[in-house]
Amino acid sequence: MKNSVFNLSDYLVKSGTVSLKTLKRVEMLYMEDNTLTLEQALIKEGVVTEDQIYDLMAKKMHLPLVDLTSYYISDDVAQLIPEQMMEDLGVMPLTIEGNYLLIAMTKPEMYDATILLGEILIQKEK
16 A cells, blocks of 8 residues: 555544544555555545545645635636646646635645646746
């Protein structure tokens, strides 16, 4: 099982979303599978939903959970990040607020992605 940078295990148990027994059972089932994170394994087993994982991550990281359907993304904003990079990093530019680009991320724990995005945007400004 692939380790994720942001480990929700303790939070899942402490919040009462998953029992320790269930968590250990799923860990044992997927220990040999290096393609899945624990969160993905829990979803695959039907223990939690993807929405529950995102909600818990947002709460744990003190970030808003964004409904993308509530945003109109202009062509100017959409073109700020190359499409392949958006797909690879799981990011989407939403809007520009002052000097800031607001982005949505499927994996906000990927700090390297934000650094890489910053470097690309700085290069585009030059």
